[in-house]
Amino acid sequence: MNENQSNNGALVRVENVGKIFHRGSEDIHVLADLHLQVPAGEFLALMGPSGSGKTTLLNLIGGLDRPTKGSVVVAGERIDQLSDRTLAAWRARHVGFVFQLYNLMPVLTAERNVELPLLLTHLSKADRKKHVDAALAMVGLSHRAKHYPRTLSGGEQQRAGIARGIVTDPTLLLCDEPTGDLDRKAGNEILDLLQALNREHGKTIIMVTHDPHASARASRTVYLDKGQLSNEPVK
Amino acid sequence: MKFFHLIWSNLKRKKLRTSLTLLSIVVAFVLFGFLSSIQQALVGGVAMAGADRLIVRHKVSIIQLLPESYKARMERIPGVTLATHQTWFGGIYQDPKNFFMQNPVVPEEFLAMHPELVLSPEQKEAWLKTRTGAIVGRKTADRFHWKIGDKVPIQSTIWSTAAGNRTWEFDIVGIYDGEKKGTDTTPLFFRYDYFDEARQPGAKGLVGWYTIRVKDPAQAVEVAKLVDQEFENSAAETKTEPEGAFVQAWASQIGNIVLIVAAILGAVFFTILLVTGNTMAQAVRERTGELGVLKAIGFTNGQIVGLVLAESCLLTVLGGILGLGLAWLVISRGDPTSGLLPMFFFPTRDLLIGLGLSAALGLVTGIFPALQAMRLRVADALRRM
Ligand SMILES: Nc1ncnc2c1ncn2[C@@H]1O[C@H](COP(=O)(O)OP(=O)(O)O)[C@@H](O)[C@H]1O
Ligand SMILES: [Mg+2]
Numbered sequence: 001m002n003e004n005q006s007n008n009g010a011l012v013r014v015e016n017v018g019k020i021f022h023r024g025s026e027d028i029h030v031l032a033d034l035h036l037q038v039p040a041g042e043f044l045a046l047m048g049p050s051g052s053g054k055t056t057l058l059n060l061i062g063g064l065d066r067p068t069k070g071s072v073v074v075a076g077e078r079i080d081q082l083s084d085r086t087l088a089a090w091r092a093r094h095v096g097f098v099f100q101l102y103n104l105m106p107v108l109t110a111e112r113n114v115e116l117p118l119l120l121t122h123l124s125k126a127d128r129k130k131h132v133d134a135a136l137a138m139v140g141l142s143h144r145a146k147h148y149p150r151t152l153s154g155g156e157q158q159r160a161g162i163a164r165g166i167v168t169d170p171t172l173l174l175c176d177e178p179t180g181d182l183d184r185k186a187g188n189e190i191l192d193l194l195q196a197l198n199r200e201h202g203k204t205i206i207m208v209t210h211d212p213h214a215s216a217r218a219s220r221t222v223y224l225d226k227g228q229l230s231n232e233p234v235k
Numbered sequence: 236m237k238f239f240h241l242i243w244s245n246l247k248r249k250k251l252r253t254s255l256t257l258l259s260i261v262v263a264f265v266l267f268g269f270l271s272s273i274q275q276a277l278v279g280g281v282a283m284a285g286a287d288r289l290i291v292r293h294k295v296s297i298i299q300l301l302p303e304s305y306k307a308r309m310e311r312i313p314g315v316t317l318a319t320h321q322t323w324f325g326g327i328y329q330d331p332k333n334f335f336m337q338n339p340v341v342p343e344e345f346l347a348m349h350p351e352l353v354l355s356p357e358q359k360e361a362w363l364k365t366r367t368g369a370i371v372g373r374k375t376a377d378r379f380h381w382k383i384g385d386k387v388p389i390q391s392t393i394w395s396t397a398a399g400n401r402t403w404e405f406d407i408v409g410i411y412d413g414e415k416k417g418t419d420t421t422p423l424f425f426r427y428d429y430f431d432e433a434r435q436p437g438a439k440g441l442v443g444w445y446t447i448r449v450k451d452p453a454q455a456v457e458v459a460k461l462v463d464q465e466f467e468n469s470a471a472e473t474k475t476e477p478e479g480a481f482v483q484a485w486a487s488q489i490g491n492i493v494l495i496v497a498a499i500l501g502a503v504f505f506t507i508l509l510v511t512g513n514t515m516a517q518a519v520r521e522r523t524g525e526l527g528v529l530k531a532i533g534f535t536n537g538q539i540v541g542l543v544l545a546e547s548c549l550l551t552v553l554g555g556i557l558g559l560g561l562a563w564l565v566i567s568r569g570d571p572t573s574g575l576l577p578m579f580f581f582p583t584r585d586l587l588i589g590l591g592l593s594a595a596l597g598l599v600t601g602i603f604p605a606l607q608a609m610r611l612r613v614a615d616a617l618r619r620m
Contacts, residue, residue, distance in 0.1 A: 064530075085536070088536070120538075
């Protein structure tokens with residue numbers, strides 16, 4: 001909490017960020033002079049047309065990529081200047097990722113998938129098991145713990161993905177179109193779950209989505225277009 | 236090792252591919268085991284040869300005989316401390332396939348010359364007392380289940396008795412062991428006095444070759460020259476060589492085979508390198524997205540390299556252990572040629588080299604895919620899930 005206070009209440013501060021990709025001789029300007037502040041405990045929806053740079057922005061906040069210019073500060077730490085090694089350790093400690101296609105390891109059971117981030121901690125085997133069980137219970141997947149991803153439904157796989165994202169109790173949960181590949185019913189269940197994590201467990205969540213049903217669950221929605229954020233959808 | 240499950244699961248992902256790769260590694264290491272043992276059997280004698288021993292044989296060839304009287308003349312040469320002789324008996328026990336060497340020797344000087352043959356004092360005593368007595372190495376004794384007190388009939392392909400009989404009978408009075416693992420314990424040695432008295436008159440007093448001991452191994456070459464000079468222009472001129480060279484001459488006859496097999500083994504390992512390398516390269520390529528997830532979760536580049544290397548090493552070391560184990564099992568059953576390779580065993584040194592080789596194979600085949608995995612940028616890798 002101290003960190004947040006020293007950061008004027010914002011857990012995430014993206015300032016003046018630009019991101020340019022190079023493809024051959026071509027420069028692709030994806031983000032330009034972008035600002036974003038996300039206070040702790042917020043459930044933020046990030047919307048925008050396909051290819052507008054939503055994933056790119058999420059990657060910058062999650063320390064998966066670095067901005068071409070500007071700064072990204074999370075919990076008081078300027079992450080865009082960390083070395084690869086430090087950044088990896090920072091991700092392990094502070095961020096949980098949830099992906100559109102779940103991205104589970106097909107060769108591991110649900111519980112082994114959820115355990116993965118804990119392998120990077122100093123927890124004993126018994127403690128890891130406790131955390132895994134708790135995370136699986138939280139997403140309502142305890143009865144599927146020993147199942148392999150291919151035997152789970154899409155909704156169940158995404159629950160496992162969320163359990164993996166929260167098992168280390170990260171500062172931030174970043175979700176990239178978490179319901180994008182699910183039917184309405186399974187999607188709603190996932191949104192219920194994210195909302196509960198936000199309301200009952202105080203998780204700060206940033207969720208990229210296409211879907212107005214999804215963004216309706218968030219406490220705030222921002223729109224990305226032409227490299228800029230706005231509070232109103234683009235017409 | 237908490238990452239073991241992850242590594243093992245990755246290896247099991249493509250069971251057929253992993254099994255086939257594993258199988259080829261196993262085959263390579265079985266081959267390696269056999270080659271090492273054959274090589275050891277062929278040239279091991281060279282290393283076992285005494286540095287202070289010279290072999291004196293007839294200048295023309297090893298099958299020409301030398302007079303027994305040379306012994307005294309050799310021992311008078313400065314630098315020579317002892318001379319003793321052996322003769323090729325060329326015997327067959329029951330079946331020509333049961334090859335092992337049997338030579339008549341003069342017991343006391345023979346044992347003094349060959350301290351690497353370990354015989355208990357009681358058995359030595361018994362040999363000195365028994366004219367028809369013979370001592371046999373542990374390997375041959377075990378092979379034919381011979382015990383002390385047994386009478387063994389051996390048919391010589393060269394020597395008949397005065398009575399015209401080719402079958403000689405010996406009393407086993409001792410079983411000797413080798414001082415080192417590589418010592419050949421297949422030959423049988425029996426008494427020269429019994430042999431010389433019993434053989435046909437025309438052959439008496441002739442022996443196969445001499446072993447001499449020199450006071451100073453550094454002077455072996457000069458001593459060898461003196462010995463050959465001593466018998467120059469006599470009816471039986473000599474050729475004197477260090478024992479190692481003598482054994483080497485035997486071995487080099489088959490040495491080319493070693494070279495050929497070594498070349499084959501080289502080719503096999505090169506193939507294994509490509510097969511395993513390909514398996515690992517594919518393994519990494521097909522899980523680009525998963526590697527991205529691991530990186531997103533917080534695995535460092537070092538840990539990613541470690542995971543890939545551990546996987547390739549697990550595969551090759553597993554194959555190495557299985558292959559070497561299999562080779563060891565078969566090799567420990569003994570000489571497959573029933574006698575041609577008396578010192579056929581899997582040298583511990585080569586076993587360790589084999590294990591090292593399997594680990595090295597894992598590192599070499601894993602390093603490029605590992606570096607490739609390391610260089611993957613997270614954001615790019617995730618787009619390829
Ligand atoms: N590594 C990259 N190299 C080149 N172009 C990229 C790279 N990553 C993303 N882009 C481009 O940046 C733009 C934004 O991509 P992205 O952030 O994935 O959009 P969104 O998630 O909003 O659909 C797209 O035009 C995409 O093609
Ligand atoms: Mg996207």
